[in-house]
Structure formats: C-alpha cells, structure tokens
Amino acid sequence: MVRVFTSARILDTGGGSDDATRVVDILVDGMKISRIADHVDPPEGAGVVDASKYLVTPGFVNAHGHLAMTLLRGLADEVPLDVWLHNYMFPREALMNGDDIYYGSLLALAEGIMSGTTTFADMYFFEDDVARAVDEAGVRANLSTGTASLDNEQGRLEKSEEFVVRWNNKADGRIKASFGPHAPYTTTPAFVMENFERARELGVIVQFHLHETREEVADFTATYGASPISYYADQGYFENPPRLLAAHCVHMTARDAEILRDAGASIALNIQSNLKLGSGIADYRLLLGSGVNLCVGTDGAASNDNVDMLEELRVLGLVMKGSTMEASGISNASLLTMATSNGAQALGFEGVGTLSDGATADLVFWDLEDESFCPRNNVASHLLWSANSRAVDSVMVAGSWVMEHRQLLGIDIDKVRFEVARRARRLADG
Ligand SMILES: [Zn+2]
Known part of the structure; x- marks a missing residue:
C-alpha cells in the first residue's frame, strides 16, 4: 500500500537546535518511508492523508x-x-x-x-x-529467554538457543531473538561465557x-x-x-x-x-x-x-x-x-528509530491540538516536558496501523483486560 501523509510536522533535531520543526510530506510505500520532502507528488493510486494536525515522530x-x-x-x-x-x-x-x-x-x-x-x-x-x-x-x-544457571534446570541454554533459531528475523523481520542470561547473581561466569559464545556464533545480541x-x-x-x-x-x-x-x-x-x-x-x-x-x-x-x-x-x-x-x-x-x-x-x-x-x-534493528528516506515506517502521530502542545513555543520541549500518552492518536509499525485514532487493531483490549485480571487474581493468591 502506498500513502502520502501531507503537511505533517516533524522534529528536526539533527541540526543541533532542539526546537526546530519542519512541515513535510511523508511517502510510505509498503513497510518503509520512501521519501520525506517539503512536497511529494503522490504516485498514481496512492492514498493521500491530511496530517497537518499531527506531530509525527519515530516510535x-x-x-x-x-x-x-x-x-x-x-x-x-x-x-x-x-x-x-x-x-x-x-x-x-x-x-x-x-x-x-x-x-x-x-x-x-x-x-x-x-x-x-x-x-x-x-x-x-x-x-x-x-x-x-x-x-x-x-x-x-x-x-x-531469561536464563539462570543456579536453578539447576537441565538444558536451559539449549532451549534458549532453540528459541533464537525459531524466532530470529521472523514476522517479516519484526521479531529478533537473543540470549538472556539473567544476572551475575543468578548465573555462573562459565554460563555467561557460554551465552556470549553462542550469541556470537548465531550473530544475535545478549541481554x-x-x-x-x-x-x-x-x-x-x-x-x-x-x-x-x-x-x-x-x-x-x-x-x-x-x-x-x-x-x-x-x-x-x-x-x-x-x-x-x-x-x-x-x-x-x-x-x-x-x-x-x-x-x-x-x-x-x-x-x-x-x-x-x-x-x-x-x-x-x-x-x-x-x-x-x-x-x-x-x-x-x-x-x-x-x-x-x-x-x-x-x-x-x-x-x-x-x-x-x-x-x-x-x-539490532537497522533503519528503525529515525525519520528518513528508506527507514522503516514505524511512526507515531501525536495530536498537536492536545492542550499539552499549546502554544507550540517549542514542540520538542512540549513533547518531552508537557505531553503525555493522551496525545498519541495513531501508531504505525512497518507501514501498517497498529492503532488508529486510539483504536488498537491487533489487540482485543477488552478480552486482554478480562484475562489479565482473572489470571492476576490466581497468581496473587499464590
Ligand atoms: Zn529487568
């Protein structure tokens, strides 16, 4: 799907000035931002969305x-x-x-x-x-997988490795997998070293x-x-x-x-x-x-x-x-x-966390009409020191909406709230 978000305000923090913002058009083609410019001519068949009331930031x-x-x-x-x-x-x-x-x-x-x-x-x-x-x-x-070596569980490193092989770079690259030795006080040094070695071999990170x-x-x-x-x-x-x-x-x-x-x-x-x-x-x-x-x-x-x-x-x-x-x-x-x-x-995610040509389209649309962004003296400042999650209107990951106008699209939140409350009660009772 190809979309152009027109007249979106973005932070221009790269130039050393904190309060600079620019108004731009953002062309999203598939999973990526294909172009950000003062004006983008929409390709034929592209959806055009007026984004003039939003601050758009990387997620x-x-x-x-x-x-x-x-x-x-x-x-x-x-x-x-x-x-x-x-x-x-x-x-x-x-x-x-x-x-x-x-x-x-x-x-x-x-x-x-x-x-x-x-x-x-x-x-x-x-x-x-x-x-x-x-x-x-x-x-x-x-x-x-958070792993400790002091709990005597057999095969924990192997299970951790199997998870890495099963999930790394899955879901169109949205999921990466890694090793997770828990902490120095729950692992032996030898176990930590083994985690490092296997992570190096598989080219993944260690948390x-x-x-x-x-x-x-x-x-x-x-x-x-x-x-x-x-x-x-x-x-x-x-x-x-x-x-x-x-x-x-x-x-x-x-x-x-x-x-x-x-x-x-x-x-x-x-x-x-x-x-x-x-x-x-x-x-x-x-x-x-x-x-x-x-x-x-x-x-x-x-x-x-x-x-x-x-x-x-x-x-x-x-x-x-x-x-x-x-x-x-x-x-x-x-x-x-x-x-x-x-x-x-x-x-280990490349092209994520920035707004630039070729970056992944992981975008947050903040409602600039929220009181916390008034009077727009310094939008970067308002975002950090005044705004809160109430101003998040819509969120996109890899070019697909995950929340649109405060409606979550991939999560049935009522069912999740019910299930979590029920299960938390059982766990709290011990
Ligand atoms: Zn933690």
Whole structure:
C-alpha cells in the first residue's frame, strides 16, 4: 500500500537546535518511508492523508523490560530488589503458564502502543507465547529467554538457543531473538561465557542485567575479586564479544564504563525501576561522558509500574539534570535519540528509530491540538516536558496501523483486560 501523509510536522533535531520543526510530506510505500520532502507528488493510486494536525515522530524503542510482569503489578511496593525478586516475583512466576504470559504481554504491548512505543525488548520465559503476542499486536521486538544457571534446570541454554533459531528475523523481520542470561547473581561466569559464545556464533545480541544494586556488585567482588564487568573483561569475555545490551548499570566505575564502550555494548537505563526499588541513582556525568550507546527501558510493570516511555524519559531527564546539578547536562534532542535510534541500534534493528528516506515506517502521530502542545513555543520541549500518552492518536509499525485514532487493531483490549485480571487474581493468591 502506498500513502502520502501531507503537511505533517516533524522534529528536526539533527541540526543541533532542539526546537526546530519542519512541515513535510511523508511517502510510505509498503513497510518503509520512501521519501520525506517539503512536497511529494503522490504516485498514481496512492492514498493521500491530511496530517497537518499531527506531530509525527519515530516510535519509541523500549530497550529493556519484561512484558508479562503486568500480571504482578502492584504486588510489592516497599521492598528492595532482592526481597522483591525472591519473596514476591519468583514464587508467582513459578505458577505462570504460557497463556498467562501471552495475555500479560499483550496488556504491556497495548499500553506501550497507546503511549507511542513501536519496538520492545523482552527477557522472560514461555518466550514463544511472548513472540505470539508480539506477532499479533503487529509491533517490533527483540525477545530473549531469561536464563539462570543456579536453578539447576537441565538444558536451559539449549532451549534458549532453540528459541533464537525459531524466532530470529521472523514476522517479516519484526521479531529478533537473543540470549538472556539473567544476572551475575543468578548465573555462573562459565554460563555467561557460554551465552556470549553462542550469541556470537548465531550473530544475535545478549541481554543481561548488570550492576543494578550496590550489594550485587559487592557480593560478586567479594567472591571473584572484581566487579562483574571487570571480572568478565579480565577473563577475556569481551574479546570479540557479541553485541551486549546491559540493563541498569547503576553502580559503575570509570573502568566498567570503558570496558563496555570498547566492547561496543549498549546500556539500557531504567530510572523509574531503580528509584522505586531503592537501587540508587547512576553517575550520569560518568555515563553520558563514557561514549557507551545509552538507551532507555521501562523494565517490567511490577517495578515501574507501567511501560510508558515518555514518562520514563521525563523522569530520566529530570534526574540527570538534578543529580548532576546541570540543567544543560542533557539536551532534548539527546533524550529523544536515546529513546529512538540508540535503542534500535542496541536491539539490532537497522533503519528503525529515525525519520528518513528508506527507514522503516514505524511512526507515531501525536495530536498537536492536545492542550499539552499549546502554544507550540517549542514542540520538542512540549513533547518531552508537557505531553503525555493522551496525545498519541495513531501508531504505525512497518507501514501498517497498529492503532488508529486510539483504536488498537491487533489487540482485543477488552478480552486482554478480562484475562489479565482473572489470571492476576490466581497468581496473587499464590
Ligand atoms: Zn529487568
């Protein structure tokens, strides 16, 4: 299908100015943007859509999360990570089945779409059911089976690898698959190395929680004599590494950051989850100056407690400015880049997260008539610091609508709400 969206306003953040916008025509041909220009003559037979009331942006890339944790939302608000995991999450997760994961994931995907996200990262289990949900919702995702080596489950790495082979580059390229060793405190170093090796062989990324809490780094250091990142580097894990997507990285030294930079790794920042679990606040001066590809994730809805990227981005920007005591420490353009093209790069999606000729048509149409965009003094500023998900009118992924005028097209949201509520009650009862 060929469509031209006429007179759409887009952010022009590449020129170094935060508040520049341009009014353009956007030609979408099949799954891609074929042309963006001041004026595009519609090809014969093309649909023409007046987009003059919209700000059009690339969809957000949510670079770290656990979609089905919507099922566990609100179960533990006042506990630190280790208690939250061992006393509240792991026991309920042991009771989940594939359909629980499917409906929980669909709810997160619906929330994500309705708040402007088109690409998701996931690390969980029953991952085939997550893939089924992603495929039906019509969005883009990089999915991994979260694997621990301390639970004595047989064949876990093989299962993880089978999932990668089954799903990588499926659904017209919308789904990528990866390895997901859970964290240094649930895996042995040898298991981490095996995950790295298999990911390298298959050419996929590794998703890995790293340096989330101070205690986790201290415990590992007491056992192995160095922080997880430094220890893995000393053991040679980062020589010819697969592409690593490290979640959290709250407690980092300059050397840890250098190792990740030199390894070509990305860091997914999860500020709201870290704040809520009392895990701490990263040294943003260090991270921003490190040269590591920084991106943004919401983490799961049991520690956030939603998957709204705009909210995540706003809190991240505020904490970056507040904690470094520098209002100019992070620009509007840099924040938006972290939540779009940096995330796409981290997840291994090429041509995603930008508005340019040849990029994938993953587009969010924001209603500029929403009060939060009035008086349009600075549209990029209004998007980041004033707007919320209410202003998301329509969302397209790979040239197909996944939400049109607030109506989700691939998800029966009433059925999902009913199923999630029913299943969450069963899990909460334990
Ligand atoms: Zn996580």
